[in-house]
Amino acid sequence: MSQSYKDFLKKYNIDDFKTKLQLTGRTKIDFYNDIDKLLRTMCNIFDKLSNIAPMRGAQVLMGLAKLHETNSIINKTDVKKCLNIDRLEKLRYAFDYLENAGYISIEKKTEKFHIIKLNEEDNPDLTVFREIVQKYWKTPLEEKEKIKKWSEEK
Amino acid sequence: MRNSLKRISELNFENEQGMFDSAKIIRAEYLKKALKSLACIIAILTVALSYLIFDFLPYLDRNSFNYLISGTYPSGSSIFSLDLTLSWSLFSTSIFLTIYLIRAIYLKFTPSLIRYIERETKHIGFEFEKKFDSMGLFIILNFIAIVILFYLDIKVLQFNNTYLSILFRNTFILYLFISITLPIIWIFKIDKFVIKVKENVFIQCNLRYNLSKKEGYNPNLLGIILTSNRLCSKFDRSGKYIHSKISENRWLKKRDMSTISPYLHFQEFSVPYNFQKQFLNITLALNEWENNYDSNLDLMNYYFSTYYKKTMITKYPGEHQLIYLKFIGI
Numbered sequence: 001m002s003q004s005y006k007d008f009l010k011k012y013n014i015d016d017f018k019t020k021l022q023l024t025g026r027t028k029i030d031f032y033n034d035i036d037k038l039l040r041t042m043c044n045i046f047d048k049l050s051n052i053a054p055m056r057g058a059q060v061l062m063g064l065a066k067l068h069e070t071n072s073i074i075n076k077t078d079v080k081k082c083l084n085i086d087r088l089e090k091l092r093y094a095f096d097y098l099e100n101a102g103y104i105s106i107e108k109k110t111e112k113f114h115i116i117k118l119n120e121e122d123n124p125d126l127t128v129f130r131e132i133v134q135k136y137w138k139t140p141l142e143e144k145e146k147i148k149k150w151s152e153e154k
Numbered sequence: 155m156r157n158s159l160k161r162i163s164e165l166n167f168e169n170e171q172g173m174f175d176s177a178k179i180i181r182a183e184y185l186k187k188a189l190k191s192l193a194c195i196i197a198i199l200t201v202a203l204s205y206l207i208f209d210f211l212p213y214l215d216r217n218s219f220n221y222l223i224s225g226t227y228p229s230g231s232s233i234f235s236l237d238l239t240l241s242w243s244l245f246s247t248s249i250f251l252t253i254y255l256i257r258a259i260y261l262k263f264t265p266s267l268i269r270y271i272e273r274e275t276k277h278i279g280f281e282f283e284k285k286f287d288s289m290g291l292f293i294i295l296n297f298i299a300i301v302i303l304f305y306l307d308i309k310v311l312q313f314n315n316t317y318l319s320i321l322f323r324n325t326f327i328l329y330l331f332i333s334i335t336l337p338i339i340w341i342f343k344i345d346k347f348v349i350k351v352k353e354n355v356f357i358q359c360n361l362r363y364n365l366s367k368k369e370g371y372n373p374n375l376l377g378i379i380l381t382s383n384r385l386c387s388k389f390d391r392s393g394k395y396i397h398s399k400i401s402e403n404r405w406l407k408k409r410d411m412s413t414i415s416p417y418l419h420f421q422e423f424s425v426p427y428n429f430q431k432q433f434l435n436i437t438l439a440l441n442e443w444e445n446n447y448d449s450n451l452d453l454m455n456y457y458f459s460t461y462y463k464k465t466m467i468t469k470y471p472g473e474h475q476l477i478y479l480k481f482i483g484i
Contacts, residue, residue, distance in 0.1 A: 053427045053428050101407070102405075102408065125402075
C-alpha cells in the first residue's frame with residue numbers, strides 16, 4: 001500500500017512510457033487498492049482541512065507544504081510571505097492551532113526564529129497532501145507575481 | 155430567586171468577532187471563579203491556622219491522644235469535651251477543601267463553556283457529565299471518623315485492656331490517614347469532565363487556554379483536549395501498533411501528554427468551533443479500536459480457515475472480491 005503519490009507512480013512505472021502497464025489478477029487488486037487508498041487519503045485531507053478552526057489554518061498548512069519543495073528550513077515569516085499576508089499576527093492563531101493539533105511541529109531556535117515542519121511522521125496523509133500541493137497549487141505570492149507580470153506587459 | 159435567575163452567557167464561535175467575545179466571557183468567568191476559590195482557601199486556612207495556634211497547640215501541651223483512648227488524664231489538665239472531634243473535623247476539612255479548590259482552579263471550565271459543550275454533546279446524542287465523586291467519598295469516610303472521635307471525646311468508647319487499646323489506636327490512625335488521603339487521590343484521579351460513550355468507554359475533556367497577556371499571547375486559542383479511556387498497556391506491542399495505525403488514519407495526536415501513564419489513550423485537540431467533529435473522530439477511533447484490538451490475528455485465521463471457506467464461498471459467491479479486499483488491508 002503506497003502512502004505517497006510518487007511511490008504509486010514509481011511502483012507501476014506509470015511515468016515511464018517504455019514500460020507497458022500490465023494488470024492481471026493480484027496486480028489488478030493491488031492497483032485498485034492503491035488508487036483506493038490514495039482517494040481515501042485525499043478525502044481524509046479534505047475532511048481535515050474543512051475542520052481546521054482558524055480561518056487561516058488550512059492556508060498555513062498549504063503554504064508550508066509548498067515551501068517544503070524549495071526550502072529545507074522554513075520559518076513563520078516564510079509562510080507569511082508565501083501566503084502574501086501583511087502581518088504575522090494574522091497567522092498566530094493558525095500556527096498555535098496546528099501545533100496543538102499535531103499537524104505541524106515548531107522548533108524554537110531563538111525567541112523570534114522558529115523552524116516549522118509538517119508533521120508527516122505522525123500524520124502520513126500529509127505526505128500525499130504535500131505532494132499534491134507542491135505539484136498543483138499556486139501560492140498567493142506566485143499568483144500575485146504572475147498578475148503583476150501580466151499587468152506590466154504592454 | 156436571585157440565584158435561579160443568574161444569567162449564563164451565550165457563546166458564539168462562528169465568526170472571528172464572536173470567538174473573541176466568547177474568549178473574553180470565558181476568561182472573565184474563570185477569573186471570577188478563581189478569585190472565589192482563592193478567597194475560600196484563604197478563609198479556610200485562616201480558620202485552621204487560628205485554631206492550631208490558639209487552641210490546638212496549647213491543648214496538645216496538656217493532653218495527648220493516648221490518654222484519651224485509655225481513659226486516664228494527667229492531673230491538673232483542663233479538657234474541652236469535644237477537642238478531638240473538632241480538631242479532626244477542622245484539620246481534615248481544611249486540607250481536603252484546600253486541595254479540592256486548588257484543583258477547581260486548575261480545571262478551567264466555566265458555566266457558559268460547560269453549557270456550550272453540554273449542548274454540543276447533547277446534539278450528537280451524548281451527555282457531558284461532571285464527575286466529582288471525591289466530595290461524597292470524603293463526607294462518608296469523615297462522617298464515620300467523626301462519629302468515632304465523638305464517642306472517644308464523650309468517653310463512651312474506652313479500653314481498659316492495653317492490647318486492645320493499642321490495636322484500636324493503630325487501626326484508627328490508619329483509618330484516619332486513609333479517610334483523608336483516599337478522597338485527595340480521587341480528586342486527581344476520578345474527578346473530571348467526561349462524556350460517556352458506552353459502558354467502560356468514555357472521553358475525558360480538559361480545557362487549555364492561556365490567561366497571561368504577554369507577547370505572543372493568543373486570546374482566541376481555547377483548546378479542549380479530548381482523551382479517551384485507557385486502551386491497553388504501552389508495552390502491548392500489538393495494541394501499540396493498532397493504536398498507532400488508527401491515530402495515523404484519523405490524524406489524532408500521537409504524543410500522549412501524560413508521558414508518565416503506562417497506558418495508551420487516544421487524544422484529540424479541538425476548539426469549541428469544531429468540538430462536535432473532533433469528538434466524533436475520537437469516538438470512531440475508539441470504535442475502530444474495539445473492532446480491531448479484540449479481533450486479533452488468531453480470530454482472523456480462525457474465520458479464514460473455517461467459516462469463510464465453508465460458508466461464504468458457497469453461500470455468497472458474488473462477494474468473493476469484497477471479502478478478499480477486506481482481509482488484505484482495506
